[in-house]
Amino acid sequence: MKLDLRDRRVLFVGGKGGTGKTVTAASLALTTADSGRKCLLVSTDPAHSLSDVFDIHIGDRETILTPLLSAIEIDPGATAKRHIAAVAGSMRKFTSPAMYDEVERHLKLVQTSPGAMEAALLERISELLIEGTDNYDLIIFDTAPTGHTLHLLSLPEMMSTWTDALLANRERSGKLHAVLDGFGDLPENNPAAGAGGSVKTPGYRSDRDEQLRAILLQRRSKFRQARQVLTNRETTAFILVLNPEKLAILESKNALVSLQQYDIHVLAIVINRVLPATADGDFLARRRVREQAYLAEIEHAFKGCRHHYLPLLAGDICGMDDLRKIGQLLINTD
Ligand SMILES: Nc1ncnc2c1ncn2[C@@H]1O[C@H](COP(=O)(O)OP(=O)(O)OP(=O)(O)O)[C@@H](O)[C@H]1O
Numbered sequence: 001m002k003l004d005l006r007d008r009r010v011l012f013v014g015g016k017g018g019t020g021k022t023v024t025a026a027s028l029a030l031t032t033a034d035s036g037r038k039c040l041l042v043s044t045d046p047a048h049s050l051s052d053v054f055d056i057h058i059g060d061r062e063t064i065l066t067p068l069l070s071a072i073e074i075d076p077g078a079t080a081k082r083h084i085a086a087v088a089g090s091m092r093k094f095t096s097p098a099m100y101d102e103v104e105r106h107l108k109l110v111q112t113s114p115g116a117m118e119a120a121l122l123e124r125i126s127e128l129l130i131e132g133t134d135n136y137d138l139i140i141f142d143t144a145p146t147g148h149t150l151h152l153l154s155l156p157e158m159m160s161t162w163t164d165a166l167l168a169n170r171e172r173s174g175k176l177h178a179v180l181d182g183f184g185d186l187p188e189n190n191p192a193a194g195a196g197g198s199v200k201t202p203g204y205r206s207d208r209d210e211q212l213r214a215i216l217l218q219r220r221s222k223f224r225q226a227r228q229v230l231t232n233r234e235t236t237a238f239i240l241v242l243n244p245e246k247l248a249i250l251e252s253k254n255a256l257v258s259l260q261q262y263d264i265h266v267l268a269i270v271i272n273r274v275l276p277a278t279a280d281g282d283f284l285a286r287r288r289v290r291e292q293a294y295l296a297e298i299e300h301a302f303k304g305c306r307h308h309y310l311p312l313l314a315g316d317i318c319g320m321d322d323l324r325k326i327g328q329l330l331i332n333t334d
């Protein structure tokens, strides 16, 4: 039985490095689009290869590949830059003009830190998860090798918990300020009052606090929504790609456990690069013996998932014709 993606809205294709994630994601996307569903293919892997496999330049913005297929290669650097610019914009509202240069210098430094890239990537994925399904029938994410992707997928939960804590902190400090306000206006708590602290502007802090609170609530809601889409079994699923080899099997077994812990539905595994029956010779016969043992191990270890096999091809997979052939092997489009 082939894969049936007709009810799916969001798919993540993941697995160990080099197992065939990009080829699988691209074939599934192209074949789905050929069958009449509007599809968006998104690469979250900084080492992009969608452009290579389609042999068409794909950038950080939606690029049309066929009438019903568009693709994006998320550029974490550019995304982080936009993200920080937006943060800088909101920070200006809360900072005195004298501090602008200092803040800007600080944000420039933050922009290149790995955490910022990850936060920006997560924000972009969350937006695509929330808004993308309005514009597309199916969104397929071609992900980075397992460890990085699993960490990223665990972030929405972590980020909303973290935002909860920040909000709770603000509530507490808000109460404290309310008590302090009872003792009179404190200049250090009220920059608008100036050094002398003689001008009383009671609205200043609460106004600023309200805006900060609104931003935090918005972020929390975004991550919560993203997590809801991610864990919705009806719409969203993960496809693990592996090869009949020791390390790929081991990594996929661990990934399966982690995905189940995050409540992410694993729809199927794709076992790629299986030696075709027609391949002959003594060397291949010996390899086939080893492969049989690994295939049996895969059968056993991934009992709950559907299995789909792809043969090892003589050449690389490049261009839409090759991808369509792979797609036809994987998907049921009747
Ligand atoms: N069944 C196959 N037969 C022959 N070559 C294949 C097969 N599947 C993938 N390849 C080739 O193997 C290479 C790696 O494939 P691909 O880029 O899809 O892997 P990946 O898992 O996305 O790698 P990365 O972890 O680097 O993103 C590519 O050159 C691709 O053309």
Ligand SMILES: [Mg+2]
Binding pocket: 021, 022, 023, 045, 049, 142, 143
């Ligand atoms: Mg890849």
